[in-house]
Amino acid sequence: MKRFTVAILVNNQFGVLNRVTSMFRRRQFNIHSLTVSETESAAYSRITIQSEGDGVVKQQLINQLYKLPDVCSIQEFEQQDVVSRELMLIKMKNCAETRDDVRGAIDAFEGKIVDYTKDSLTIQMVGDSRKIDNFVNLMKEYEILEICRTGVVSLERGASTIRRVTHL
Amino acid sequence: MKLTGSDIIVRTLIEQGVDVVFGYPGGQVINIYDSLYKYQSELKHVLTAHEQGASHAADGYARATGKVGVCIATSGPGATNLVTGIATAYLDSVPIVAITGNVPNSVIGTDGFQEIDITGITLPITKHNYFVGSIEDLADTIREAFKLAASGRPGPVLVDVPKDVQTATYDYEPHAPVLPEEKTPAKDIRIQQAADTINEAKKPFIYFGGGLIASGAQKELMELADKIDAPMGCSMMGISGVPTDHPRFLGMQGMHGHYACSTAMHHADLIIALGGRFNDRVTGNRSKFAKNAKIVHIDIDGAELNKTVNASHGLRGDMKLTLQKLLPLIKQAERPEWQAHINELRGIEAAGQDKRPGMTPANVLHKLNGYLNANTPVATDVGQHQCWAAQYVNFKQTRRFISSGGLGTMGFGMGAAMGAQMGTGERAVLITGDGSFGMNLNELATAVANKIPMVILLLNNGVLGMVRQWQTLFFNKHYSNTMLDQRQTDFVKLAEAFGAQASRALTLEELEEALEKAFACDGPYLIDCAIDKDEFVLPMLPPGGSMDDIIVKVGD
Numbered sequence: 001m002k003r004f005t006v007a008i009l010v011n012n013q014f015g016v017l018n019r020v021t022s023m024f025r026r027r028q029f030n031i032h033s034l035t036v037s038e039t040e041s042a043a044y045s046r047i048t049i050q051s052e053g054d055g056v057v058k059q060q061l062i063n064q065l066y067k068l069p070d071v072c073s074i075q076e077f078e079q080q081d082v083v084s085r086e087l088m089l090i091k092m093k094n095c096a097e098t099r100d101d102v103r104g105a106i107d108a109f110e111g112k113i114v115d116y117t118k119d120s121l122t123i124q125m126v127g128d129s130r131k132i133d134n135f136v137n138l139m140k141e142y143e144i145l146e147i148c149r150t151g152v153v154s155l156e157r158g159a160s161t162i163r164r165v166t167h168l
Numbered sequence: 169m170k171l172t173g174s175d176i177i178v179r180t181l182i183e184q185g186v187d188v189v190f191g192y193p194g195g196q197v198i199n200i201y202d203s204l205y206k207y208q209s210e211l212k213h214v215l216t217a218h219e220q221g222a223s224h225a226a227d228g229y230a231r232a233t234g235k236v237g238v239c240i241a242t243s244g245p246g247a248t249n250l251v252t253g254i255a256t257a258y259l260d261s262v263p264i265v266a267i268t269g270n271v272p273n274s275v276i277g278t279d280g281f282q283e284i285d286i287t288g289i290t291l292p293i294t295k296h297n298y299f300v301g302s303i304e305d306l307a308d309t310i311r312e313a314f315k316l317a318a319s320g321r322p323g324p325v326l327v328d329v330p331k332d333v334q335t336a337t338y339d340y341e342p343h344a345p346v347l348p349e350e351k352t353p354a355k356d357i358r359i360q361q362a363a364d365t366i367n368e369a370k371k372p373f374i375y376f377g378g379g380l381i382a383s384g385a386q387k388e389l390m391e392l393a394d395k396i397d398a399p400m401g402c403s404m405m406g407i408s409g410v411p412t413d414h415p416r417f418l419g420m421q422g423m424h425g426h427y428a429c430s431t432a433m434h435h436a437d438l439i440i441a442l443g444g445r446f447n448d449r450v451t452g453n454r455s456k457f458a459k460n461a462k463i464v465h466i467d468i469d470g471a472e473l474n475k476t477v478n479a480s481h482g483l484r485g486d487m488k489l490t491l492q493k494l495l496p497l498i499k500q501a502e503r504p505e506w507q508a509h510i511n512e513l514r515g516i517e518a519a520g521q522d523k524r525p526g527m528t529p530a531n532v533l534h535k536l537n538g539y540l541n542a543n544t545p546v547a548t549d550v551g552q553h554q555c556w557a558a559q560y561v562n563f564k565q566t567r568r569f570i571s572s573g574g575l576g577t578m579g580f581g582m583g584a585a586m587g588a589q590m591g592t593g594e595r596a597v598l599i600t601g602d603g604s605f606g607m608n609l610n611e612l613a614t615a616v617a618n619k620i621p622m623v624i625l626l627l628n629n630g631v632l633g634m635v636r637q638w639q640t641l642f643f644n645k646h647y648s649n650t651m652l653d654q655r656q657t658d659f660v661k662l663a664e665a666f667g668a669q670a671s672r673a674l675t676l677e678e679l680e681e682a683l684e685k686a687f688a689c690d691g692p693y694l695i696d697c698a699i700d701k702d703e704f705v706l707p708m709l710p711p712g713g714s715m716d717d718i719i720v721k722v723g724d
Binding site (some may be wrong): 015018019022056059063064066067068157 | 295
C-alpha cells in the first residue's frame with residue numbers, strides 16, 4: 001500500500017472539518033494524519049491528510065472530496081515535488097545511565113530540548129515523517145514517557161499554489 | 169422591501185417557481201405556516217399525515233417532473249421523520265429541498281424542547297445542508313439550495329432555519345429562478361477513445377440507469393443503439409428511460425432482471441454504461457461480472473467511475489451532451505451474429521414465460537397495462553410487487569416509473585404516487601404490497617382530503633413476500649416473522665374508513681371490474697388484489713452468484 005498526501009482547501013466555516021471527516025468515515029477511508037489550519041486568506045482553511053491505498057482508492061477519495069460544496073480545491077502531492085514537515089514533542093525519562101545516549105541522538109537528529117527536569121526531558125523534533133519515525137524508533141531503546149505529533153503539513157515546491165488546481 | 173424571515177422563505181419558494189410544497193406544521197415552523205396562509209393563492213401546501221409522507225411526496229413530484237420537490241417539517245421529530253425520505257432521494261439522486269424549523273439561536277445547543285441537530289443527522293444523506301444562523305443569509309441560502317439540488321448529479325439539500333430567523337425582518341428583493349450549473353460534456357479525447365472501442369466491439373450492450381433519465385438523453389440513447397446495432401437493458405432506476413416495447417430493449421437486468429437482458433449483458437464484449445452505477449443488484453458477484461467485457465462508463469459524477477467496477481473508459485460529463493459528441497464518431501454497423509444470439513436469448517426467455525392462468529402477478533399487471541395511458545405515473549413500494557412492476561408494466565414515457573431503487577424504502581409509494589400525481593396532473597397508479605402499504609397507509613387520509621385521483625393496486629399475499637422468498641430458497645423455509653396472516657386487516661374496509669373507495673378482486677374478472685371503477689374514480693381507489701403467498705420473483709440471482717447461477721425456475 002502506498003502512502004499519499006493530499007491538501008484540501010476548504011471554506012473557513014464551522015462544521016466543514018466535520019463534513020470532510022464524515023465522508024472519510026462513511027466511505028471507510030483510513031486517514032493516517034490530518035491537520036487543519038488557517039491560511040493566507042481568512043476565507044479558507046487548509047486540510048492536509050495522509051492516507052494509504054492504491055491509485056483507485058486515492059482517486060475515489062479525491063472524487064468524493066470534490067463533491068462536497070465546501071471543498072474549493074484539492075492538490076495531490078508527488079513525493080519529489082513537495083516539502084512536508086511534521087513537528088513532534090517527545091518526553092523521555094531523564095536518568096544518568098541514558099542521558100548521554102539520548103542527547104547524542106538529539107544532536108544527530110538536530111532536535112532541541114525544550115523542557116528539562118530532574119526526571120524528564122522534552123524534545124522538539126521537526127522533519128519529514130520518516131525522520132520522526134526513525135527518531136521514535138531510536139528512543140524506544142530508552143524510556144518514552146509521552147509522544148505528541150502534529151501530523152503532516154505539505155507545500156508544493158516552487159511558486160505554484162493550491163488554488164491554481166481546478167476541478168476535475 | 170422588509171419582510172419577516174418566514175415570509176422571505178415562502179416568497180423565495182414562489183420566486184423559484186415552486187407551485188406545491190408538502191409538509192406538516194409544528195411549533196418551530198408556525199411562522200412559516202402563517203406565511204403559507206398569507207400566500208396561499210400563490211403556493212399550494214399539501215398537509216400530509218406524517219412528515220415521511222411529505223418527503224416521499226416531494227420526491228415523487230421531483231421524479232415525475234424533473235423539477236425540485238419541496239417539503240417542510242418542524243424541528244425535532246418533524247425533522248427526523250423526513251430522514252428516510254431524504255435518504256431515499258439521496259440514493260436515487262432526486263432533487264429535493266427540505267426546509268426544517270429549529271429552536272431559536274439562543275436555545276441551540278441546550279437540548280431545548282424539540283431541538284435536534286438535523287444538519288448533523290442528514291450530513292451523509294444530503295448533497296449539502298445549511299443551518300441558517302442569521303436572516304441576512306436566508307433568501308440566498310434557499311436559492312443556493314435549489315441550485316445545488318438540481319446541479320450536476322441531482323440530490324437532496326436541507327435548510328434548517330431557527331425560529332428567531334423566521335421572526336426577524338430583513339430586506340427582500342425578488343430574484344429570477346436560479347439555474348443549475350451549466351452542463352458540460354466529457355473531454356473530447358476521452359470521447360474519441362471510447363468511440364474507437366465502441367467501433368471495434370463485436371458484442372456491444374448498452375446498460376442505462378437513472379442518470380440517463382435525469383439528463384433527458386433518451387433520443388441520443390436510441391440513436392446510439394440503432395447505429396451500433398446493440399441491445400439495451402437498464403437498472404431498476406432506468407425503467408421508463410425508453411419505451412418498454414422498443415425493439416432493442418431487453419428490459420431490466422440484474423438480480424431480478426429479465427433473462428435475456430441479464431444474460432446478454434453477461435455475454436457482451438463491451439458494456440456501454442450510461443448513468444448507472446454498477447450497484448451490487450446490477451452486477452451480482454463482481455469478481456465474476458461480465459469478465460470478457462470492456463466497459464465504457466459515462467456518468468456526470470466522476471466518483472462513480474471505477475467505484476465498483478473498473479472501466480476501460482471513464483467519461484465524466486452530462487449524458488446528453490456527451491452522447492451528442494460521441495454519436496458522430498460512431499460507425500454505423502450491423503452485428504448480425506450478436507443479434508442472432510440476442511434473438512436466441514429472447515427465445516429462451518419467451519419459452520420460459522409464466523403462462524399460468526389466474527391471479528398471477530404477470531396476469532394482474534398485464535390487466536393493469538390495459539388501463540395505463542402514456543403519461544400515467546406508476547409508483548411502487550418495495551418488495552416482490554416492485555420487481556414484478558419493473559418486469560411487467562409497460563411504459564411509453566420517460567419519468568413515469570417512480571420507485572425507490574437505491575434505498576429500497578418500504579412505505580415510499582403512497583407519498584411518491586401523490587407527489588407524482590400532483591406534478592403531472594395525471595391519475596397515478598401505486599402498485600404496492602400488504603407489507604409496504606402497512607408502513608405509510610396513513611397517507612390515504614391525504615389522498616382523500618386532496619381528492620387525488622390514484623389507483624392503489626395492492627398485491628395482497630398475506631406475507632412479506634421478498635423476505636419469504638429468500639427464506640424459502642436459502643433458509644430452509646423458516647418463515648421467521650414474515651407471515652402477516654395474524655393481522656386480519658380488511659383493506660377494503662380500511663380504505664372506506666379513510667373515505668376512499670375500494671373493492672376486492674379474487675379473480676381476474678373481478679380485477680377487471682375493479683380497474684374499470686378505479687380508473688373512473690375522481691379520488692383514491694384501492695383494489696385489494698389477492699395473490700398467492702408462494703409467488704416468486706424470477707429470474708433471480710442467488711446471493712453471491714453471477715449471471716451463470718441465474719435461477720429462472722424453482723422446482724417443487
